[in-house]
Amino acid sequence: MKVLVVDDSKPIFMMVSQMLKDLGHDAVWAENGQDGVEKVAANPDLELVLLDWNMPVMDGLQFLQKNTSDSFCKAPIVMMTTENKPEKIQEALKNGAVDYIMKPFTADILENKIEMVCD
């Protein structure tokens, strides 16, 4: 499965990418929301997007909002976040995210989340 990881931190991407690889998946990196939009267009076979919240240029919420209006991404979107305030989570869900994953997370947690979302 091809997974787009949208995060402005390369170390985070490298860590998540390794986890995904260990789980038998391929990772594609986008360093912000705008880059993410382009990577989605370039990779129509994406099956999952892991989306960071705070990023320069276009943040995670803006990415979701753009997707709500343009429907450019058909893959389920999971927010990667450092806080689990219900209001924030709900905002993401209302804008089209399907789940969230708390950073930092382990490969097991990521695996469970992928199963849950892609089931």
Add this chain to the structure above:
Amino acid sequence: MFLEYIVEQGHLTKEQALKAVMEQMESMPSLVRVLLESEKRSSDQLYDLLIEGAKKNCSFFEMLKMKNILSEEELIDFLNKQNLQSKSLGDIFIQSGLLKREQYDQILRDYASVKETYESKLEKAAPVSEAPAVSVAKEEPEAPANEEKVESVTPPSGGGGISAAALESLMAVQDVDPELLAQLEGQTGASEDTSQEEVQENSQENPQENQEDSGSSNHQGHSEEAGGPALSEYLDFYDDSLQSELFVTANRFRLKGKKRDLESLYEYIVKILSLVKINEFSFQVKLLEPYGNMMSHLLNSDSEEPEDWRQCPSDMLELLWEFRKCIAEGRGEAQLLAKAEYKEMYLKNLKTVMSYMKRSA
């Protein structure tokens, strides 16, 4: 029955009668409270019973019977104590200026002469329960006849009707279309015989807060400041993390409609319901009870839930979380419902769940 008679005779409108009954119900202490204050049963024992009842989807009253916690004699004694502490309908009618004392006495005398007709009508209309009917109204000691009992109408088991408690919630937040109320009133009989108990769980009024809230005195119900015997347990259990998970699960259920997600939601709703019950957060109880019933119904039936219902758990959770925030800030539930937007949300939620239950029934 007396209330039916008084409305049919045009002495009161249906709405006035319902409000009076509601006031009477609110003046009645919960059975849990009566038992706790009697010190004959420990808080641990009562807590365990509430939790078990919530898990089994049984009322506290049913659990008392089921577990033989009280002998029938003791139970009747406690129910009498409960009744004695509530206002009589006559007092409510007179104090609220709906009727004059003389007028009321005359109505009672008139009713005594036609009593049998009305009672037989009631028997035909409602199936008789094995459970002892619990009087919602207290007897009027000074009245010429002791007939002003509003007997609880006990439903057939497993009925999917609208609970009286839920109807009362609608009334409590007011601004409800009277036609809707009248329509719903016709459906209240088919709830569990627990509705009586649920209603009794309703608020013990806090005069100070009522005074403060006089500007929005329309809201009734649990108007005390936030707090309860297990407040910290409630706040600790129902925290940010759980709510976020519940939001996600409800959202997934909305998108995919999988029973697995519904089961997970139901499991947590039952736990939260136990905690709001023991804390006597009556508005949350009245919100969660019908949702719990509906979820249980969906999980135990083979039929698919209507797609338009899939949004409901998300909406309910949004409101439930607002209640929780309100409680955490030390405010009572009623203060949340004093705000028009939340009152509307509350009503919308109840209407939705009632509408679903009506359809499924």
